[in-house]
């Protein structure tokens with residue numbers, strides 16, 4: 001039987017909250033700390049605050065029993081053996097990560113250490129942060145034998161974060177002391193030994209008793225670099241396929257076929273080769289910039305990352321040009337927008353390409369009616385409804401009387417729209433799909449002009465038939 005390790009998680013955001021309930025799910029007692037009193041009160045009362053699959057179920061199971069919420073970091077520190085720091089590390093003006101929240105939390109933890117603790121970096125931080133945390137704690141008078149600082153990066157995708165946590169590709173533990181590595185090993189033992197996967201009501205996923213996840217022990221610095229390098233590499237893959245999609249558009253090739261063709265090479269792999277309107281979210285843009293900044297500071301030329309960012313910016317501009325090419329002029333046009341979140345299955349709008357595009361279209365003089373299944377409330381807080389921007393209650397009311405429909409987020413429900421109904425409500429049957437959710441042939445057969453990313457444009461079959469009849473006449 002695995003041991004119950006008392007854990008504190010500092011920061012109850014997308015990462016901290018998921019980590020907290022998942023640690024409880026594998027048998028540990030968790031105190032979840034946040035300095036936002038309203039957030040803590042809401043969580044204590046049963047509000048999940050964010051849209052994340054399986055989070056409501058797990059919170060229901062463990063709220064106020066195995067997972068307790070508090071603003072009292074000192075108490076949580078005294079109770080816990082391992083303290084995970086999962087507070088924000090926003091991007092500063094120069095591109096590097098702003099670590100002031102991490103530092104503040106480390107100093108506060110230091111003031112309450114009275115027995116051996118393992119302090120764990122969960123937030124994405126640049127290499128050397130570990131050493132800074134250690135120095136900050138020592139500076140606050142804590143003896144070196146009373147703590148260790150380790151790096152345990154998260155690889156959670158929003159929307160599937162709970163399943164990603166419980167069924168990970170790998171668990172990375174960067175520790176420079178055996179004692180600390182052992183504590184982390186014990187915490188993850190229910191996963192690495194396969195014990196969790198024998199549980200009757202487990203959260204389903206890819207791991208099993210026969211195929212439990214591996215735990216990779218590294219130095220702290222390697223673990224910090226693994227996190228940045230993983231996200232930068234994934235962003236690079238996306239920018240690469242986006243650049244290839246532009247090449248496909250210029251040659252009338254089909255990027256889906258190309259992505260499949262290259263992805264079947266096991267050295268490349270099929271994932272993260274979906275072209276679109278560019279990557280967004282709270283991690284990729286920030287982490288690519290931070291990794292570039294780390295390289296700069298170390299005097300290392302990593303211009304590849306600047307190119308990744310450049311392609312990502314261009315991808316949004318190209319989408320705007322694509323819409324212009326379908327509608328001729330943009331001023332005064334009514335556009336229906338499906339999707340505001342940075343990707344499907346989340347309400348998160350941080351660095352969302354959809355939001356940037358909405359702003360760009362409004363800047364061009366368009367009026368927008370927008371719909372998103374989960375992200376409208378958050379969007380309204382930063383972009384209130386106005387003469388140019390209306391929020392609607394479903395996809396069809398967004399499409400009503402619009403000159404074109406734009407798909408900007410890959411929500412599953414946008415891939416199964418009632419096409420005849422959509423055609424009836426749109427003023428012109430034009431769909432410009434930034435996420436390649438439809439088969440161009442099906443769209444043409446359903447009477448749409450359909451433009452997507454890196455695939456030949458499709459036109460209504462009727463139009464093509466009459467064009468060819470005219471040519472033969």
Ligand code: UDX
Nearest residue numbers: 011012013014015034035036086087088089101123124
């Ligand atoms: C954060 C980091 O931004 C990311 O780099 C990292 O990989 C994981 O942690 P996320 O969980 O998405 O990501 O951030 P957010 O949803 O903003 O949550 C951070 C939480 O920390 C907030 O609830 C905030 O109130 C809390 N916080 C912040 C503290 O409790 N104390 C602080 O000093 C600062």
Ligand code: UDX
Nearest residue numbers: 154155156157158272273274276279280281283342343
């Ligand atoms: C990411 C990482 O995947 C995760 O491991 C990490 O630790 C946190 O950051 P997340 O930001 O939740 O997760 O979303 P992800 O699914 O990686 O997508 C990021 C962005 O890339 C989204 O805007 C998404 O739409 C875009 N994307 C993803 C593509 O454009 N094409 C793809 O093939 C995959």
